[in-house]
Amino acid sequence: MILYGVGMTELTLITEHDGIVDIQMNRPPVNALNLEIVEGLHQAIDQHTASGAKALMLSGREGIYSAGLDVKKLLEMNADEITVFFKSFWGLMAKISKSPIPIAAAITGHSPAGGAVLANFCDYRVGANGSFKIGMNEVFVGLEVPRVIYKGFARHVGEKHATNLMVHGKLMDFNFAHEIGFIDELVEPDQVKMRTLDWLKNLTQLPPLAMNRTRLNAKSEINNLFDEQLIAMSEGYAEGWFDDEVQSRMKYIAENL
16 A cells, blocks of 8 residues: 655655565655755654654665766755755655664665765665666765765775775666665565565564664764754765766756756
8 A cells, every 4th residue: 555645746656565665766757865854864763763763664666766866956966055955965864864763765776976975874775687877976076975875884894895996986887786775675676675574574584673773873974963963064065066077967967857
């Protein structure tokens, strides 16, 4: 059964499977992240965590998880609007990482930049077999990769791969992302959600208090960085957005989308 969250204008589609809730990003054509969908994800996570969900799945549409930030929309924003957006976006990263219940990413297709960032802080990542790309290419467009994103990525793939990929702003094909450990499993596209759901079902059969405390213990270094740096990071990113080089590269990307 699909339920639509009130106030989210159907930007997220909600499906419940025996206590596990699939939060599907639904902003055609590529699930570009603007303020409305980011706030919709906040609302959906809060609502279903508070109502007793055992776990959450963050999924995309067929062939696309999320193409990252809505560059065209963000280029129209003034400084105050950009600050609001990045505070919400960074807060969403922290919310996923610090979630009291498991969140797994069903990566149904392409997931560059912001899409990869959200998956980075989930507990598990299942990807679709196919010629898809994933990664965090912030340096390529002139933006710094903050320490918490780097550390979260290095936790999955190791310092050598994290440094090489992030310093060069490289995207990966899904096979390589699986090989180095960022994507935990690769399955056929029509099996991504089912396999993610199965993983969450197996996890939630464990004693929940012990399992969730251990999850958060394992992520404590990352979550401490969020506690220490969240405001500074979001404000710094907002300020950096108006750097001449960033604006030039973003306008080029927007014109060629």
